[in-house]
């Protein structure tokens with residue numbers, strides 16, 4: 001079960017830097033595009049959303065106020081976005097389920113930010129009304145699996161050759177989930 005936590009606001013990273021975790025706004029479009037450009041080629045290859053594509057950035061910024069989405073960013077004092085996460089409530093008979101995505105930029109990795117932002121976005125999914133949260137990632141993305149299993153998520157399944165990267169290679173994906181405590 002995912003535990004209730006307070007993770008938004010100003011947080012101290014393990015190396016002493018501070019960042020602010022807050023909801024994305026439409027005005028963040030330029031900073032989000034810069035964040036996308038800062039991601040290593042390997043990340044861009046394997047991310048579900050293509051952060052190097054200006055149309056995708058525009059869609060995410062436009063969705064800042066969408067009813068079924070919550071997007072959070074981690075921002076430095078000078079306004080740079082260094083991490084992004086989203087919770088998207090599913091349509092139809094899975095409308096009680098929210099799907100989560102999480103990316104931390106290379107300059108802030110291994111500093112605890114992924115863990116903070118994962119907690120914040122799980123809490124945002126709860127506020128969206130989700131009773132269950134899911135996250136899927138490539139089987140090779142073990143850091144993400146470590147974060148979500150620490151938050152109480154369990155592996156629910158693995159889908160063979162279910163993702164295709166931007167070089168056309170197929171990858172297995174792992175689906176993890178947690179049920180919310182009321």
Ligand SMILES: CC(C)(COP(=O)(O)OP(=O)(O)OC[C@H]1O[C@@H](n2cnc3c(N)ncnc32)[C@H](O)[C@@H]1OP(=O)(O)O)[C@@H](O)C(=O)NCCC(=O)NCCS
Nearest residue numbers: 101102103104109110111112113114115137141143144146
């Ligand atoms: C996964 C990701 C969000 C982790 O962000 P992060 O800020 O580096 O994570 P944290 O510093 O909070 O690390 C939390 C824990 O995850 C694990 N972890 C993180 N990076 C790891 C790595 N490179 N190798 C092994 N374990 C790792 C560790 O257990 C770590 O705890 P520890 O530092 O106490 O050992 C980041 O690597 C990323 O954006 N990757 C690409 C996208 C992705 O895989 N998203 C996840 C699924 S949507």
